[in-house]
Amino acid sequence: MNEIKNHPVIIIDGSLYLYSSYYGFREFQHTSGQSCGAIYGMLKMIDNIFKKYKHSEKFIIVFDSSQKTFRKKLFKEYKNNRMPMPNALCMQIQPLFRILKKIGIKVLTIPGIEADDIIGSLAYKLENIGEKILIISHDKDMLQLVTKNINIFNKKDNRIITPEVIKEKYGIAPKEFIDLLALVGDVSDNIPGIPKIGIKTALFLLNNFSNIKNIYNNIEKIQFLPLRNAKNIAIELKNNKKTAFLSYELAKIKLNISIDVNLNEMIIKKYCSKKTFRVFHKYISSF
Structure with a gap:
């Protein structure tokens, strides 16, 4: 399997995996009866990424905004086929953000901006200053972002997507x-x-x-x-x-969103799997 060289900045498509975590661990509840499967699934996914890319120290996880985006204004039917976010998932978002902050992971969301546009703009900003970036996502829209220095790790088929992989599969850039x-x-x-x-x-x-x-x-x-x-x-x-x-x-993913984030904010000083899940158990008992 191809691996991106050096130790890349890891950008996680949080909104995408939030839903898959929710449905994958939908039956998870703590003793009060409150759903916590989305939180558990996200932390499990993040834990696996840290173990796989243990030499990388810069991580950020990006989420969609709940506000109307320019695409919705451009085309009112955009994403109209999607069901509203389940209440059981809504209630897990803020606790998840608090847990991520507690374990030192930078969370980024911008009002009125989709996660795709944040990820694209951030990736290209970092590439322009000489960084190598690995986006964790299986959203096919993300393929347009791939360059020599911006690769995508598709967890579904455990594969690094490079320009060569796209050319081989689709015959296009x-x-x-x-x-x-x-x-x-x-x-x-x-x-x-x-x-x-x-x-x-x-x-x-x-x-x-x-x-x-x-x-x-x-x-x-x-x-x-x-x-x-x-x-x-x-x-x-x-x-x-x-x-x-x-x-x-x-x-088309926007690449010119103004993002006020520096590399120091993304650095994970010390990641500990056991600590992460201790924090998880502590927080789910309080929401």
Whole structure:
């Protein structure tokens, strides 16, 4: 398995793993009957990461804001297919934040800004000052952030994602993943994409034209391509041009969010697994 060189800054996609922890340990309760599975699952995941990357000393965990984001203002149906956060999960968030602070892990959330945009902006800020970054996430949107110095660890398949891995699997560069999502859409975020265009067709178009802008600059050529239903695909593209560029804006992670965080704030002075879970047991008995 490929490993990013040196000791990277670890950025954890907290919002993503918060939900998977909640549903993975949904039955966990302490003696008062209060749910605590999300907290336990998050700490267990963090503990595993610390053990795997024990030579890294700089960690930060990023969460979504509860406020409306620019994407929701741009497209009111954005993420409309998601259920509201369960109350049992809501009640665990502040205790989780207190536990993370107690064990020395920097938590970052910015009002009105999604975790993806915070992670992207922070990663590129750190890369610009010479750091190597490892993002812990299995969100496919994150693939657009991958560079030589920004890799992604996908816990689902225990794999480090590099530009070479993306090129091998999809045949495109990481930044072109935005164009791919703009064409095929994203069901999880309710990004519409273009009707009747699946991933194979989208990759064929991108391999020929590199990006969505060039696809539309060459729209008259598409009907003549060696592509099944090429004429119908060209029609769908023409009829949904506004949707395509809207989907692109929704899928594109912002890299210019102002973030007032320095490396010293991310340093874990001394991590202890036993201490972490002692703090967990102490806090869950008080909320």
